[in-house]
Amino acid sequence: MxxxxxxxxxxxxxxxxxxxxxxxxxxxxxxxxxxxxxxxxxxxxxxxxxxxxxxxxxxxxxxxxxxxxxxxxxxxxxxxxxxxxxxxxxxxxxxxxxxxxxxxxxxxxxxxxxxxxxxxxxxxxxxxxxxxxxxxxxDVYALNYNKELFKAAGIAAPPKTWAEFKDAAAKLTDKDKGQQGFGMINSWAAGVVHPFASLLVSNGGNLVKDGKPALDSPQAGETFALYEDLIKSGASNPAMATADANTTGPFLDNFVSGKTGMIIMANWWESALKTGMGDKFANIATAPIPVGPSGDKPHSIxxxxxxxxxxxxxxxxxxxxxxxxxxxxxxxxxxxxxxxxxxxxxxxxxxxxxxxxxxxxxxxxGSEFLSGYVSVLADARPFPVVLGGQEFSESLQQTLEALQYGQVSAKDAQANAQADATSILERAAK
Amino acid sequence: MSASTRSLARKRPSGRKALLATAMLLVAVASAFPLAWMVLSSLKTPAETMQVPPVWIPRTPTLEAYEKVAGVINVGRSMWNSLIIASVTTAGILVTSMMAGYAFAKYSFPGRSLLFSVLIATMFLPPIVTLIPLYRMVGSLGLSASLAGIIVPNLANAFGIFLMRQFIAGVPDDLIDAARMDGASELLILYKIVAPSVAPAIAALALFAFVYHWNSYLWPLTVLQGNADAYPIVISLSRLLSYNRGAVNTGLVMAGATLAVLPPLVLFVFLQRFFVDSIVGSAIKG
Amino acid sequence: MAKAFRASAGIMLAPAVTLIGVFVLLPMLLTIWLSFQDWSTQTPFSEASFVGFGNFNEIFGPTSVGRDFKTALLNTAIYTALSVALILPLSVVFGLLVYQREVAGGTALRTVLFSTYMVPMIAVALVWSKLYSPSEGPLNQLLGLIGVGPQPWLSSPRSALVSIVLLNVWQQVGYFTVLAIAGLTQIPGSLYEAATLDGANGREQFRFITLPLLRRTLLFSAVIAIINAVQVFEPVALITQGGPVGSTNVLTYHVRRVGIERAQGGLGSAMAVMLMLSLIVCVSALFSLVNRKDGE
CATH class of the missing domain: 3.40.190.10 (Periplasmic binding protein-like II)
Known part of the structure; x- marks a missing residue:
C-alpha cells in the first residue's frame, strides 16, 4: 500500500x-x-x-x-x-x-x-x-483604560465618540504628574498602525479598498487630524509611548504605572499587564473603539x-x-x-x-478584560492582507510617527501615506 | 608629556595630583558602571528591577534570575556552540594567517604587493556589503542553519594576515636560511622556527579572533535561520528579550548578559598583556 | 631566493587567498553586479534580470524606498561622525591619563577602559537600554541629582541616535585609548625636555609636540573608528528597530531589512554599493588630508 x-x-x-x-x-x-x-x-x-x-x-x-x-x-x-x-x-x-x-x-x-x-x-x-x-x-484591538485615573479625572464612562474621546484624553492629561491622556505607540509597526487603523474603520474609512490604498478618503483625513489634535493638545506624548523590539518599553511601563489613561491595544498583552500591575490589573477595563464623526459603529482591526x-x-x-x-x-x-x-x-x-x-x-x-475583546470580534475588520502589506505597514508607521513627533502636518501625512502606499502596492503586485 | 608633567609637578604637586587622581577615578567609574549595573540587576528580585526610582543595590541578592535563564535557554549548549564557533574559527585564522603572513614577509614573487593590497583592502569592507550574496551562497552550499555555515566563510581574514606579516618580517632571515640549509621544509620552518619567534603575536591574534567571533551577532543570526540547537550564546541572549511577548524581564536579561560577557572578559583579564602589545605593535608598524 | 620559493609561495598563500577570494571578494563583486539587477533574494542568482541604474534611481528617488534609504545613509553618516568626533579626543585624553607617571593606577585604568571592548555588543545594547529607561533607569536618576530633568533618551527622534552613539563610544573608547598610548610611547621624551628648557608650558607642549606627532596614530584610529561605526547593528535591531520616526535606522540594519527580510536583493545590493562608495570617498579624503599636512 x-x-x-x-x-x-x-x-x-x-x-x-x-x-x-x-x-x-x-x-x-x-x-x-x-x-x-x-x-x-x-x-x-x-x-x-x-x-x-x-x-x-x-x-x-x-x-x-x-x-x-x-x-x-x-x-x-x-x-x-x-x-x-x-x-x-x-x-x-x-x-x-x-x-x-x-x-x-x-x-x-x-x-x-x-x-x-x-x-x-x-x-x-x-x-x-x-x-x-x-x-x-x-488578535483584535480595543480601548484599554485605567478606571482609577478615570475616576480621579471625574469621567463616568469610557468614551463612545471621538468628541468624548478627545475630552477624556484632555481631562486625563496632567503634565505636572507626567500623565498623558492617550498613549500613542511608536517604534513598532503593528503597534503604530493597528490602533490608527481601528480608529479609521470606526470612522467609516479603510486602509485598502479593492486592493488599492484608500488613505486619501475624507474619513482618513479626519483620522490623521484626530492624531494631530491629540498631539498638539499635549494629550498624547509620543516619548511616553515608545516600544522596543520586544514590544515592551515605555508605552507599557507608563500604562502599567498609571501614567497613561487610555491606550488602544490587542488582547494578547493581558499577561504583560498582569505581570506588570499585579493587583492593580483590576483597574484596567476594556471598551469598544470610539466612533468617529463619519462612522456608524465601533469597529476594530x-x-x-x-x-x-x-x-x-x-x-x-x-x-x-x-x-x-x-x-x-x-x-x-x-x-x-x-x-x-x-x-x-x-x-x-x-x-x-x-x-x-x-x-x-x-x-x-468571559473575564472582564477579555470579554471586552470577544464582544468586538463580530464587527472586527481584518487588516488588509495584500502583496507588499508588510512594507506598506512599515511605511505608514513612518508617516504616523512623523506626525506624532510633529514633523509633518496631518494634511501632509495623509498625502505622503497615500502616495507611499500606492507605489509600494503597485511595485509588489508586479 | 611625562617630562613636562614632571616639571610642572615640581611647581604645584598636590593640587595637580589630586586633580589627576580624581579624573582617573571618574573615568574608571564611568567605564565600569554599566557592567556593575548589569551584575547588580541580575541579582535583584523582579519587583526591584521595576521599582521607580531605581534600586541600586539589591536588598536581598538572589540567583533566581540565573535559575530562570537556565530554564528559558539552553545555556550549556549555547556556550558550547559559541566555544566551537570561536575556537574553530580562531584555529583556522591562525593557520591561514601565519602561512600567508610568512609568504608576504619572506618570499618575493611577482604581484606580491598588489595581492597584499587587495587582501588588506578587504579589511575595510563592512560585512553588510557582502551579506546578501554570501547568505545566498552559503545556502546553496548547503551550509545554512549550521555551525559550519557560520565558521567556513570566516576561516581567513585580512587583519590576521596583516598582523602576521608585520611580526614575521621581524624574524631574522639568517635563522630561516640556516634551517633551509639543513633541508627543512617551508612548513616545518614556519612551525618550528617562525612560530616560536612570534608567539606573542600569535597569542594576541588568537585572543582577538576568539573574542571577535564569540561576540559576533549579525552573521550567525543571518545564517542560522532559527536553528536554536546551533545558537551561540549571544543569539540565545537576544531570545531572552523576547522570552515572553510583552512581559518585562529585566533581571533575566541581565543575568543572561552577565553569563555571555564572562568568558571574553575572563580571557581578557588574564591575557590583556598580549592584546595591548599587539595593538601597539600593529599600530606602530602599520 | 625568488625563483625557488615561487611554488612554496603558492602553497602558503592558497588557503587564505582562496577563502578570502570566495567568501569576501566574490560576494563583493556579486553585490556590485546585483545592484544593477532586479533580483529576489529567495531565488538563484540566475533569476536576476538587468535593470541598469534602476535600483540606484529608486533608492535616491522620492518614494518611501528612496526616503528610507536617504534617511539611513544620513543617520549612518551622523552616527559615524559623532562617534569619531567623541572617540578620538577622549582616546587622547584617556591615553594621557594612563600614560602619565605622576599618579599611580594608569595600568589599572587601562584595564578597566579596555575591558568594555571585550563585551559583546548585544550585551552592551541590552544593558544600556535599561540604563536609558526613562523611569526605572539610573541615568535619569543621576541627572536628577545634579538638577537636570529626565531625558527621553531612546524615546525621542532627537536623542535616540545620540544615545546609541554614547553606548558605542563607551564600548569602543578603551581600544582607541590603547592605540593612543601606543602613539604616545613613540614620542621621544627628549622633545619635551627641550621644550621645557625653551620655556614651553604643558598646553603648548601638547599642541606643538604631542598632537602633531600623534597625527599618524589618529589617522589610523579614525579609519578604524569609521569602519566600526558603519557596522552598528545590534542596538538598533534589539532596542529601537530603527525608530522613532526612522531616527535610528542605520544602513547595516536597513540593508538587511530590505535585502534579506523583504528579499529585495537588487535594492539592498545597490544600498550596500553606495555604502562602500561612501566609505572609499571618506577614507581617501582622510588620507589625503593627513598626507597634505605631512607635506607642509
Whole structure:
C-alpha cells in the first residue's frame, strides 16, 4: 500500500482521529514558531501526544524571536531542510504564497477549515480563494483604560465618540504628574498602525479598498487630524509611548504605572499587564473603539496567525505536517472539546479563532478584560492582507510617527501615506 | 608629556595630583558602571528591577534570575556552540594567517604587493556589503542553519594576515636560511622556527579572533535561520528579550548578559598583556 | 631566493587567498553586479534580470524606498561622525591619563577602559537600554541629582541616535585609548625636555609636540573608528528597530531589512554599493588630508 494512499484515506476518514496507521518509514517534521520557551514546552507536549498515536511521526519545535521569524521562513526558499511547519502572521501570506514557499492545504483540510472557522478568518488564511494555512490565533484591538485615573479625572464612562474621546484624553492629561491622556505607540509597526487603523474603520474609512490604498478618503483625513489634535493638545506624548523590539518599553511601563489613561491595544498583552500591575490589573477595563464623526459603529482591526506547510518539504513530510496540524487544531486534541492549540493560546491570554474553541473556553473568555475583546470580534475588520502589506505597514508607521513627533502636518501625512502606499502596492503586485 | 608633567609637578604637586587622581577615578567609574549595573540587576528580585526610582543595590541578592535563564535557554549548549564557533574559527585564522603572513614577509614573487593590497583592502569592507550574496551562497552550499555555515566563510581574514606579516618580517632571515640549509621544509620552518619567534603575536591574534567571533551577532543570526540547537550564546541572549511577548524581564536579561560577557572578559583579564602589545605593535608598524 | 620559493609561495598563500577570494571578494563583486539587477533574494542568482541604474534611481528617488534609504545613509553618516568626533579626543585624553607617571593606577585604568571592548555588543545594547529607561533607569536618576530633568533618551527622534552613539563610544573608547598610548610611547621624551628648557608650558607642549606627532596614530584610529561605526547593528535591531520616526535606522540594519527580510536583493545590493562608495570617498579624503599636512 502506498504512503500517499494511506494518508489520503486517513484524511478522508475524518482528518483527526487517526489510527496509528503504519507509515512506510518514520517521518521527522519540524515546527517553527516565535513563542516563548514556556509556550514551546506546551507545544512539545502536544506533539508528544500526537506521536503516541502516530509513532512514526516525530515533531520537533524550533523557535526564533519574533523579529527573525519572517526572515527565517523566507530563507527556506532554496532549501528543503527548512522547517516543515511555520506559524505565520497573515500579512506575510501573500508573498510567501506568491514565491511558492507555502503549500496549499489539501482538500480535506480546506473543507474542514471552511466549515469550522468564521469566514473572515478563513479569508485571511487564503490567497485567491486557495486556503494555505490553518488559522489559530486571532488578535483584535480595543480601548484599554485605567478606571482609577478615570475616576480621579471625574469621567463616568469610557468614551463612545471621538468628541468624548478627545475630552477624556484632555481631562486625563496632567503634565505636572507626567500623565498623558492617550498613549500613542511608536517604534513598532503593528503597534503604530493597528490602533490608527481601528480608529479609521470606526470612522467609516479603510486602509485598502479593492486592493488599492484608500488613505486619501475624507474619513482618513479626519483620522490623521484626530492624531494631530491629540498631539498638539499635549494629550498624547509620543516619548511616553515608545516600544522596543520586544514590544515592551515605555508605552507599557507608563500604562502599567498609571501614567497613561487610555491606550488602544490587542488582547494578547493581558499577561504583560498582569505581570506588570499585579493587583492593580483590576483597574484596567476594556471598551469598544470610539466612533468617529463619519462612522456608524465601533469597529476594530483584527489580524490572525496561522500555521502553514513548507512547499519545499518532501511529500511524506508535507502529509505528516497537515495530519499533525489538523489534529492539533481539532477538538480531539485538547481538554473539554477544545483543541490543543487553543489551550496553548489561552495560556498566553490569546483568543483562539475556531468556533468550537471559543465555545469551549467560554468561561475564561468571559473575564472582564477579555470579554471586552470577544464582544468586538463580530464587527472586527481584518487588516488588509495584500502583496507588499508588510512594507506598506512599515511605511505608514513612518508617516504616523512623523506626525506624532510633529514633523509633518496631518494634511501632509495623509498625502505622503497615500502616495507611499500606492507605489509600494503597485511595485509588489508586479 | 611625562617630562613636562614632571616639571610642572615640581611647581604645584598636590593640587595637580589630586586633580589627576580624581579624573582617573571618574573615568574608571564611568567605564565600569554599566557592567556593575548589569551584575547588580541580575541579582535583584523582579519587583526591584521595576521599582521607580531605581534600586541600586539589591536588598536581598538572589540567583533566581540565573535559575530562570537556565530554564528559558539552553545555556550549556549555547556556550558550547559559541566555544566551537570561536575556537574553530580562531584555529583556522591562525593557520591561514601565519602561512600567508610568512609568504608576504619572506618570499618575493611577482604581484606580491598588489595581492597584499587587495587582501588588506578587504579589511575595510563592512560585512553588510557582502551579506546578501554570501547568505545566498552559503545556502546553496548547503551550509545554512549550521555551525559550519557560520565558521567556513570566516576561516581567513585580512587583519590576521596583516598582523602576521608585520611580526614575521621581524624574524631574522639568517635563522630561516640556516634551517633551509639543513633541508627543512617551508612548513616545518614556519612551525618550528617562525612560530616560536612570534608567539606573542600569535597569542594576541588568537585572543582577538576568539573574542571577535564569540561576540559576533549579525552573521550567525543571518545564517542560522532559527536553528536554536546551533545558537551561540549571544543569539540565545537576544531570545531572552523576547522570552515572553510583552512581559518585562529585566533581571533575566541581565543575568543572561552577565553569563555571555564572562568568558571574553575572563580571557581578557588574564591575557590583556598580549592584546595591548599587539595593538601597539600593529599600530606602530602599520 | 625568488625563483625557488615561487611554488612554496603558492602553497602558503592558497588557503587564505582562496577563502578570502570566495567568501569576501566574490560576494563583493556579486553585490556590485546585483545592484544593477532586479533580483529576489529567495531565488538563484540566475533569476536576476538587468535593470541598469534602476535600483540606484529608486533608492535616491522620492518614494518611501528612496526616503528610507536617504534617511539611513544620513543617520549612518551622523552616527559615524559623532562617534569619531567623541572617540578620538577622549582616546587622547584617556591615553594621557594612563600614560602619565605622576599618579599611580594608569595600568589599572587601562584595564578597566579596555575591558568594555571585550563585551559583546548585544550585551552592551541590552544593558544600556535599561540604563536609558526613562523611569526605572539610573541615568535619569543621576541627572536628577545634579538638577537636570529626565531625558527621553531612546524615546525621542532627537536623542535616540545620540544615545546609541554614547553606548558605542563607551564600548569602543578603551581600544582607541590603547592605540593612543601606543602613539604616545613613540614620542621621544627628549622633545619635551627641550621644550621645557625653551620655556614651553604643558598646553603648548601638547599642541606643538604631542598632537602633531600623534597625527599618524589618529589617522589610523579614525579609519578604524569609521569602519566600526558603519557596522552598528545590534542596538538598533534589539532596542529601537530603527525608530522613532526612522531616527535610528542605520544602513547595516536597513540593508538587511530590505535585502534579506523583504528579499529585495537588487535594492539592498545597490544600498550596500553606495555604502562602500561612501566609505572609499571618506577614507581617501582622510588620507589625503593627513598626507597634505605631512607635506607642509
Amino acid at each position: 502506498s504512503l500517499a494512499w494511506i494518508s489520503k484515506l486517513a484524511l478522508a476518514a475524518g482528518l483527526v482521529a487517526l489510527p496509528a496507521t503504519g507509515w512506510a518509514q518514520s517521518v521527522n517534521i519540524s515546527y517553527l514558531t516565535h513563542w516563548s520557551p514556556e509556550t514551546v514546552a506546551l507545544l512539545e507536549a502536544a506533539a508528544k501526544d500526537f506521536s503516541k498515536q502516530n509513532p512514526d511521526v516525530a515533531v520537533t519545535v524550533r523557535a526564533v524571536p519574533f523579529g527573525d521569524l519572517l526572515t527565517t521562513l523566507r530563507s527556506q526558499g532554496g532549501s528543503s531542510d527548512g522547517p516543515t511547519i511555520g506559524g505565520i502572521y497573515d500579512l506575510w501570506l501573500p508573498e510567501l504564497a506568491k514565491d511558492k514557499l507555502v503549500a496549499p492545504a489539501p482538500d480535506a483540510v480546506a473543507s474542514e477549515v471552511k466549515s469550522a472557522w468564521p469566514a473572515g478568518v478563513v479569508s485571511a488564511a487564503s490567497v485567491g480563494g486557495t486556503l494555505y494555512g490553518i488559522p489559530n490565533e486571532i 483584527s489580524y490572525s496567525w496561522m500555521t502553514v506547510v513548507n512547499a519545499k518539504a518532501g511529500e511524506a513530510e508535507q502529509k505528516a505536517a497537515w495530519q499533525f496540524l489538523a489534529w492539533l487544531n481539532s477538538p480531539k486534541s485538547g481538554k473539554n472539546g477544545a483543541s490543543a492549540m487553543s489551550d496553548i493560546l489561552m495560556s498566553m491570554g490569546i483568543l483562539p479563532s475556531r468556533t468550537s474553541d471559543i465555545e469551549a473556553h467560554k468561561d475564561k473568555l
